[in-house]
Amino acid sequence: MASKKGNRVPMVLVCTECNQRNYDTEKNKKNDPERKTLTKYCRFCRKHTEHKESK
16 A cells, blocks of 8 residues: 655644744645744643744
8 A cells, every 4th residue: 555645744843932842743845845834822821822843
């Protein structure tokens, strides 16, 4: 059976305010070669903040 993952790679999202690693997810490396930035809820800050992809 062929793998369905293809170009998908794991990424970890880090809060820009408190630097906590909050989210583990995947992205398609072919469609998004640069680092992603998303607005997500941080449970440590208790508010919506920018989350950047870590190394």
